[in-house]
Amino acid sequence: xxxxxxxxxxxxxxxxxxxxxxxxxxxxxxxxxxxxxxxxxxxxxxxxxxxxxxxxxxxxxxxxxxxxxxxxxxxxxxxxxxxxxxxxxxxxxxxxxxxxxxxxxxxxxxxxxxxxxxxxxxxxxxxxxxxxxxxxxxxxxxxxxxxxxxxxxxxxxxxxxxxxxxxxxxxxxxxxxxxxxxxxxxxxxxxxxxxxxxxxxxxxxxxxxxxxxxxxxxxxxxxxxxxxxxxxxxxxxxxxxxxxxxxxxxxxxxxxxxxxxxxxxxxxxxxxxxxxxxxxxxxxxxxx
Amino acid sequence: xxxxxxxxxxxxxxxxxxxxxxxxxxxxxxxxxxxxxxxxxxxxxxxxxxxxxxxxxxxxxxxxxxxxxxxxxxxxxxxxxxxxxxxxxxxxxxxxxxxxxxxxxxxxxxxxxxxxxxxxxxxxxxxxxxxxxxxxxxxxxxxxxxxxxxxxxxxxxxxxxxxxx
Numbered sequence: 001x002x003x004x005x006x007x008x009x010x011x012x013x014x015x016x017x018x019x020x021x022x023x024x025x026x027x028x029x030x031x032x033x034x035x036x037x038x039x040x041x042x043x044x045x046x047x048x049x050x051x052x053x054x055x056x057x058x059x060x061x062x063x064x065x066x067x068x069x070x071x072x073x074x075x076x077x078x079x080x081x082x083x084x085x086x087x088x089x090x091x092x093x094x095x096x097x098x099x100x101x102x103x104x105x106x107x108x109x110x111x112x113x114x115x116x117x118x119x120x121x122x123x124x125x126x127x128x129x130x131x132x133x134x135x136x137x138x139x140x141x142x143x144x145x146x147x148x149x150x151x152x153x154x155x156x157x158x159x160x161x162x163x164x165x166x167x168x169x170x171x172x173x174x175x176x177x178x179x180x181x182x183x184x185x186x187x188x189x190x191x192x193x194x195x196x197x198x199x200x201x202x203x204x205x206x207x208x209x210x211x212x213x214x215x216x217x218x219x220x221x222x223x224x225x226x227x228x229x230x231x232x233x234x235x236x237x238x239x240x241x242x243x244x245x246x247x248x249x250x251x252x253x254x255x256x257x258x259x260x261x262x263x264x265x266x267x268x269x270x271x272x273x274x275x276x277x278x279x280x281x282x283x284x285x286x287x288x
Numbered sequence: 289x290x291x292x293x294x295x296x297x298x299x300x301x302x303x304x305x306x307x308x309x310x311x312x313x314x315x316x317x318x319x320x321x322x323x324x325x326x327x328x329x330x331x332x333x334x335x336x337x338x339x340x341x342x343x344x345x346x347x348x349x350x351x352x353x354x355x356x357x358x359x360x361x362x363x364x365x366x367x368x369x370x371x372x373x374x375x376x377x378x379x380x381x382x383x384x385x386x387x388x389x390x391x392x393x394x395x396x397x398x399x400x401x402x403x404x405x406x407x408x409x410x411x412x413x414x415x416x417x418x419x420x421x422x423x424x425x426x427x428x429x430x431x432x433x434x435x436x437x438x439x440x441x442x443x444x445x446x447x448x449x450x451x452x453x
Contacts, residue, residue, distance in 0.1 A: 093451050110450050112397075129398060129446055153405040153443055171405040171439055190439050191408050209435050211412040230428035232419060263416065263432045 029066070031083045036071040036094040039078045044085030044101035044119065051082040085119075116140045123147040128155070161278050162198075174213070179278035182206060189213055193265070199276040200225060200256040207259045214265040217258065218272035224252030233264040239271045383444040393452035402447050409443065412436045 031050055033040065036058070050067045052058045058079055062068040069081060071094070083089055088105040091097060096113030099106060105123040108115055115126050120143050128139060129152070138155045141148050146164040150157050154172045159180070166185040168175050173192045177185075180198030185206045187194045193213035199220060200206045208215050219225075229236045229247040236247050260267045391399060416433040423429065 127446055127449070129401065129450055151442060151446055153401055153446070169439060169442055171443055172408050188435050188439060190405075190412050190436055209432060211416070211432055211436055232423075232426060232429050232432070261428055261432055261435075263412070263419070263429070 030088045030090065031067045031069065032062075032090045032092070033069045033081065033094070034071070034092045036069070036079060036091070039096045039113070040091070040094055040098070041078070041080040042089065042091070042097065042099040042102070043080065043082050044103065045082045046085060047082070048084050050084075052079060053082070054079040114138045116142070118142045119145070121145045125149045126151070128152040179276055181276045197272055197275050199223075200258055202255040205257045209259075209261045210265055211263045212265055213262065215260045215262045215267045216270065217260055217268070218270045218275050219258070220275050221271040221273060222252065223256070224254060225256035225258045226250045226254045227269065228259045229267050229269065230261045231263070231265065231267045234262050234266055236267045238269040240269055380441055380444055383448050386448055387444070390452055394447075394450065395453070398447070398450060402443070405443055406440070409436055409440045413440070
């Protein structure tokens with residue numbers, strides 16, 4: 001039986017809270033979760049406290065403004081952790097992660113399973129690497145986050161609804177970006193396909209590149225941008241004009257800078273009305 | 289020898305002397321006992337201590353073998369001499385050396401992911417290099433080459449940040 005234990009503990013600086021399934025009555029600005037071996041569900045809530053629910057035995061400790069939740073690398077039980085939604089959350093290591101309801105910062109490093117983040121965070125950074133079980137390398141970031149960075153060697157990266165800055169870099173993974181409105185975006189894959197559907201703000205930049213994969217951009221028909229499309233050993237196609245090996249052209253009065261390159265794949269630009277509108281909020285299917 | 293004349297009266301006395309004399313008691317056994325080093329019995333704990341030392345040494349060797357790749361084992365990655373040198377080459381070499389050193393403490397899946405993706409990157413680098421050799425002034429190929437080089441560094445940095453077991 002899963003029981004939520006609420007044990008209010010006023011912590012002295014550096015004084016650990018013994019045992020798992022505890023709540024630290026704190027006002028933390030940073031919550032660090034380490035060594036969580038099993039699946040982790042992270043929920044943002046309006047309280048200034050941290051709570052743990054689930055079968056996993058976690059230790060909550062830390063100074064007054066930085067709580068540490070430690071899994072001790074033992075077991076593979078699922079854990080559900082509640083954290084202040086405005087806090088900065090750091091997750092290091094572990095398996096799969098599902099985070100919702102956050103609007104502060106989230107930094108995930110060395111994750112070896114699937115990562116899904118939904119909310120409206122100021123900043124999201126996700127680094128995954130193969131090495132564990134489950135759907136290794138799949139990352140899904142959903143919501144009007146202001147800044148998103150994803151680095152992964154493989155797997156599929158889906159980013160939907162981002163507002164602001166976006167960096168996705170992968171070696172063999174596929175990148176799917178939908179319903180985006182970006183000021184600055186860089187999407188890079190070595191062998192995977194890159195797909196972007198969205199709006200590049202005026203004076204904004206978008207750079208989408210793949211060595212071997214296709215690069216497809218879906219932008220509004222009235223986009224004002226300078227385009228630079230190239231596929232030295234591939235093909236280029238654009239609904240904004242004729243194709244060719246390399247194409248440079250401007251639409252409207254310019255403003256944004258859009259670059260798409262693929263060494264040996266196909267580069268295409270498609271007119272997409274409502275490109276930044278999320279028509280389908282149920283996953284990657286809504287992007288294409 | 290003296291040249292003085294011999295006294296004939298001494299001859300019978302000399303002839304009467306015994307040809308050998310037995311000592312009053314046998315001293316040799318006592319002397320032999322003093323010459324022979326003392327032989328003490330081994331302490332009972334000595335074999336146990338020796339076994340313990342051997343066990344510890346064996347454990348240390350096994351740990352070392354598990355952590356470090358064998359001399360003949362395949363490296364995590366190699367630096368392809370045909371790939372053009374980029375500004376991050378020195379940093380990459382250091383990262384690779386670090387990963388080789390820690391290969392035993394990374395999971396097999398992690399090593400496999402690293403090798404697989406480095407192979408993809410190195411293949412792309414070789415392809416870009418050939419294209420650049422044919423068309424050295426091609427800015428797009430240069431940009432794509434930089435992308436792949438950047439990805440190689442990023443991948444190695446990511447692997448270097450992974451927790452060790």
